[in-house]
Amino acid sequence: MMRNRKREWFDDDSFWRELYPFMFPEKRFASTSQEVDQALKLAKPQGKRALDLCCGPGRCSIALARRGFAVTGVDRTRYLLAQARCRAKAARVRIEWVRADMRDFVRPGAFDLVLSMFTSFGYFDDKREDLAVLRNMFASLRPGGTFFIDVLGKECLARIFQPTKSDTLPDGTRLVQRHEVFDDWTRIRNEWILLRKWACEEFQVPPHGLFRTGTEGSHGSGRFC
Ligand SMILES: C[S@@+](CC[C@H](N)C(=O)[O-])C[C@H]1O[C@@H](n2cnc3c(N)ncnc32)[C@H](O)[C@@H]1O
Numbered sequence: 701m702m703r704n705r706k707r708e709w710f711d712d713d714s715f716w717r718e719l720y721p722f723m724f725p726e727k728r729f730a731s732t733s734q735e736v737d738q739a740l741k742l743a744k745p746q747g748k749r750a751l752d753l754c755c756g757p758g759r760c761s762i763a764l765a766r767r768g769f770a771v772t773g774v775d776r777t778r779y780l781l782a783q784a785r786c787r788a789k790a791a792r793v794r795i796e797w798v799r800a801d802m803r804d805f806v807r808p809g810a811f812d813l814v815l816s817m818f819t820s821f822g823y824f825d826d827k828r829e830d831l832a833v834l835r836n837m838f839a840s841l842r843p844g845g846t847f848f849i850d851v852l853g854k855e856c857l858a859r860i861f862q863p864t865k866s867d868t869l870p871d872g873t874r875l876v877q878r879h880e881v882f883d884d885w886t887r888i889r890n891e892w893i894l895l896r897k898w899a900c901e902e903f904q905v906p907p908h909g910l911f912r913t914g915t916e917g918s919h920g921s922g923r924f925c
Contacts, residue, residue: 702776703804710776715903716756717779718894722867722875724783735757737765739815743848744886747812751840753802753833754820758784763791769813772796774805803829806836814840814847818901822908854885872897885897 709715716723738848739760748769752761755773759779764787765771775781781797788795798805802820814837824830837847865877878891890905 701787701802702799705801708823709903709918711907713779718844719875719903720757720783721724721869721873729787732759732763733760733766735817736760736767739817739848739850740767743813743815744856745813745846746844747842747852749811749842750813750815750912751807751811751837753765753805753814753816753837755784756780756818756820757799759789759796760815760817762788762793764815765795766791771802772798772807772811774798774800774802774891776801785863802833802836805840809840811840812842812845814845816847816849817852818907821851832924857881857888858885898913 701804749763749768750764750771752758752764752771752773754773755761756777758773761771761784763774773781773784776799778799781799784795784797788797802897803815816837821833822830838879841847861879861881863879864875865879867877868874874895876893876895878893880889881887882889888908890908892903892905894901894903
């Protein structure tokens, strides 16, 4: 059950559906196995119960299930959960899918590992809401469990930053992305413009926080004891 809240950019399912081919091309699925192996190497979970928070189309959930984890995938976007179900069926793995907002989902003491992959954290203007997500992650871990958050560190971004970028799909659909870093490299504002033969669609993703990563890495993990 989803709580009634002020509508925000991530509540727009058409954003995820329209950008799906750009955000989740097959090569992203192909690299997931390696990504999950790296995450597991860093996180060193002590058990096999995993929560994939903001699981999207289930990339990491499926990779974890293939490694013997009992996985719960949580996401708020119906379209992406439908993709996840389909892919899990094709991969012949059983996963529990839950439609919920990351600010609400909590299952006390249920998991050995909580994963938040591919910049799925830091979405809220009110930082108390990000904190609520962290509290939920903490409460959902059993004592000694591990959380793993994969975000883009500002030092990494500074190295690769391009204010404007364009990609084209084989069907000719073009995506123009415009990014603006502001507030002294603490936040980023994104504009995504989809150009089709006769139509133009525009999505604006309000400011995200940028993360300082002491060692230039882009992952953070910790163990709650
Ligand atoms: C960039 S995608 C990452 C998907 C997945 N973690 C992966 O690695 O492929 C971000 C995901 O966050 C989900 N999301 C955004 N806001 C959310 C919220 N408030 N509660 C739950 N999920 C949310 C979106 O539906 C989307 O699946």
